[in-house]
Amino acid sequence: MATTFEGDELIDVVVRLPRKAIEDTLLTARASNPESEERRHLAAKAILAGRRRRAKKFAGVRFYDPSWDMILELYVATIEQRALAVSELCSLSGGSTTTALRHIENIEALRYISRGPDPDDRRRLIVTMLPLLEDSLNQWLDLQIVAEQLGL
Numbered sequence: 001m002a003t004t005f006e007g008d009e010l011i012d013v014v015v016r017l018p019r020k021a022i023e024d025t026l027l028t029a030r031a032s033n034p035e036s037e038e039r040r041h042l043a044a045k046a047i048l049a050g051r052r053r054r055a056k057k058f059a060g061v062r063f064y065d066p067s068w069d070m071i072l073e074l075y076v077a078t079i080e081q082r083a084l085a086v087s088e089l090c091s092l093s094g095g096s097t098t099t100a101l102r103h104i105e106n107i108e109a110l111r112y113i114s115r116g117p118d119p120d121d122r123r124r125l126i127v128t129m130l131p132l133l134e135d136s137l138n139q140w141l142d143l144q145i146v147a148e149q150l151g152l
Helices: 019-031 036-057 066-079 086-092 097-109 131-150
Strands: 113-117 125-129
Touching: 036 066, 036 131, 066 086, 066 097, 066 125, 066 131, 086 097, 086 125, 097 113
Parallel strands: none
Antiparallel strands: 113 125
């Protein structure tokens, strides 16, 4: 049985859907996908690696966003089940310790992270990502992945 009849013409229909509807559909599908965490992990690592490459390529130019760098580093460390001490997070920020500590205090005041004693070494403070930050970053990374898939 033929699927088309002689003389039938195909009619092209262009459907314009709001970007939000497409993003929501893709995000819903992504949230139920077991590979989502791994994709987010890889996306966060790629962003960090790209930021480091950029800094090396443009020697002397200060690309400086300590809060964002620390958030991404903490996200990756959390997924990899590595504890990050305040001192380590400060050094990963790319800036001075004093500036990094101010950013950590601000992020903590917003209830995105918490600091507490290291169970193995009470002299150190460990930074922990709170669910609000993890959820926000997961959503942001999902949008980045969707935007990349859409070629945006």
